[in-house]
Structures are given as structure tokens and as C-alpha cells.
Amino acid sequence: MTTSTSSSSLPDAPTFTDVLEARRLLAAHLPPTPSWTYPVLNEAVGATVWIKHENAQPVGAFKVRGGLTLLASLSPQERAGGVVAASTGNHAQSVAYAARQFGAPCMIVMPENANPVKAASVRALGAELVLRGAVFDDCRTIAAQIAAETKARYVDSGDEPALIAGVATAALELFEAAPRLDALFVPVGAGTGAAGACLTATAVAPECRVIGVQSAQAPAAYEAWRSGAPATLPNKTVIEGLSTGQSFKLPQQIMRALLPEFLLVDDAEIRSAQRLMLAAAHTTAEGAGAAALAGLLARREEYAGKTVGLICSGGNASETELAAVLAAPLTS
Structure with a gap:
């Protein structure tokens, strides 16, 4: 998977x-x-x-269930390469939480007007937060580009x-x-x-x-x-x-x-x-x-x-x- x-x-x-x-x-x-x-x-x-x-x-x-399941399924080499995700907030927190649990570097892309509660949580979980894009669909494109450039594992919010x-x-x-x-x-x-x-x-x-x-x-x-x-x-x-x-x-x-x-x-x-x-x-x-x-x-x-x-x-x-x-x- x-x-x-x-x-x-x-x-x-x-x-x-x-x-x-x-x-x-x-x-x-x-x-x-x-x-x-x-x-x-x-x-x-x-x-x-x-x-x-x-x-x-x-x-x-609920999304934390998915983040933990995905990070658990990755190899140590994949985790070491880091993960990148885009979200309005809950997928972001899920991936950041799971990355911290498994010791993987994590970057999250959220909209410029992100929910401050969710943005603060992402930062508190130790992920690097990037605020770019007007809406979630913009963030998804940006995150995929960052993952391709850095060779990190892009964690899509749906097609996983x-x-x-x-x-x-x-x-x-x-x-x-x-x-x-x-x-x-x-x-x-x-x-x-x-x-x-x-x-x-x-x-x-x-x-x-x-x-x-x-x-x-x-x-x-x-x-x-x-x-x-x-x-x-x-x-x-x-x-x-x-x-x-x-x-x-x-x-x-x-x-x-x-x-x-x-x-x-x-x-x-x-x-x-x-x-x-x-x-x-x-x-x-x-x-x-x-x-x-x-x-x-x-x-x-x-x-x-x-x-x-x-x-x-x-x-x-x-x-x-x-x-x-x-x-x-x-x-x-």
C-alpha cells in the first residue's frame, strides 16, 4: 500500500x-x-x-489514523527522506504527528489563510510549515512540486x-x-x-x-x-x-x-x-x-x-x- x-x-x-x-x-x-x-x-x-x-x-x-498507518508502512529509507503533504489542516496534523512518531522529517503546505489552530498544531508537532496558495488545491500542487524537487515522499490527502x-x-x-x-x-x-x-x-x-x-x-x-x-x-x-x-x-x-x-x-x-x-x-x-x-x-x-x-x-x-x-x- x-x-x-x-x-x-x-x-x-x-x-x-x-x-x-x-x-x-x-x-x-x-x-x-x-x-x-x-x-x-x-x-x-x-x-x-x-x-x-x-x-x-x-x-x-480522524485523519491521524491514516497518517500513522502510512508512516508505519514506509521503509526506514523512505522515512529518512522525509514526507511532504498539503492540507487545510487535519491531513497536515495527521502527517506531522505520524512523522514525529516515526522520526521522519516533515514539511506541510497550508493555505495562506490557514486555520490558526491547525497551523499552530503543525508547528508544535515539529513540522516545517509553508503557507502558500489561496486554497487547498493550490497547496496540493505546491507540495507535489516540493516533494519532486527534494526527493521526499509526497503524501497525497486522498490517493493513498x-x-x-x-x-x-x-x-x-x-x-x-x-x-x-x-x-x-x-x-x-x-x-x-x-x-x-x-x-x-x-x-x-x-x-x-x-x-x-x-x-x-x-x-x-x-x-x-x-x-x-x-x-x-x-x-x-x-x-x-x-x-x-x-x-x-x-x-x-x-x-x-x-x-x-x-x-x-x-x-x-x-x-x-x-x-x-x-x-x-x-x-x-x-x-x-x-x-x-x-x-x-x-x-x-x-x-x-x-x-x-x-x-x-x-x-x-x-x-x-x-x-x-x-x-x-x-x-x-
């Missing part, structure tokens, strides 16, 4: 066996995160809702089998806590989380319907899934973890085969869902972390009385974002 994506070839998709191997690797580094249900939220939604709390990870987001296998372990833990879910809502930026959830659900919970949720203000992944062709679309969302203007090949390959439903929700709906999570589930979620709840609220009537899972992918909200959350209307 260590195939580089710097060439035009697409690496092989991970299998559920790779997910199990990732869980074995991660056992030495991460305890399982909580999976909880909240009576007030259940009443507000009209369903039994299980939240998978990836906001409880050491970097505040080890990342997908690693983040898939979150869904596996949720199904172990709540094995009879009717549906599982998963936020989609690059699509690694949704792809991993599909792999896991197909293997251990085939009756569970996995549903991807993306911002309508950055719908590239949705359009690629819908049309079956790569997509590049305007990226106008303020939801950092969903801020992608281009689709990613490998997650799309998996989602087109295994994801039965994909929803678009407005940024305003995501902000309202963030506030509801804060009020009814005692959970500070960043925008992407509340997107799954926004998707469930958009399908509230369909899932009334059922048992539903939500991946809260992260909790790295800046003070500015939290102010916007508190100003948002409270969904009832």
Missing part, C-alpha cells in the same frame, strides 16, 4: 484485509475513540444516533491506499459498538473517510447504508461520483475539511463501486448542525465534523425511529468558527 501517487498511475485500492492490518498497526499508537448516543440529540432528530468521536483523537481529527485503510478503522470501531446501524453518514472532502466506511460496512455490516455528505459550495467529489468522471468545480465553502475543488481518483473508485447515496448540504445547514451538536451532544465539532449530522437532518423523515451512525471527523474549530456556530440558528 505504499505506492506513490506522484505518477499518473492509480495505486491499487485497499481491501478489508488492509483495514484489519491497519487496526493492528494502530493498536500500538491510538486507543479506540468513544462511540456515544445522547438522549437530547435523539429526541431532536427523532432517531437513535451514535456519534463516533474522532474529535477525541490526539490531533482532534494506506490512508484509506487507516481511516476505515474508525467505522470498524463504530460497528463494533453499534453493530446494527440502519445508516452511516460520513463527511466527504477528499473522500477517504467515506471510501473507508464503505469498505468496512461491506465487510461487517452489509445492511447498513453508507451516505456521503459534502458541502454544496464545494461539490467536486459529489459530481465525480454522480457522473463517473473526474470533476473540477468552484470551491466556495467555508467548511475547511470539505474544501476541495477537485475529485480524488482512488476514493472515487471505491465510492462509485460501494457508496449508495451522496448528499449535498449548504454551509449554513452545517453551521446549524454544529450548534445542535454543541447543545445536544456536548460536542465541539468543526464544520466537517458536523456535516454528517447535517446530512441526517436533511433525511430526518426517512430515518425517523431508526438507528443511525455519524462520523464526527474532527473538532478543530477556530475561535472565529465557533463564533459563527453560536450565531447560527439552532435546529430543532
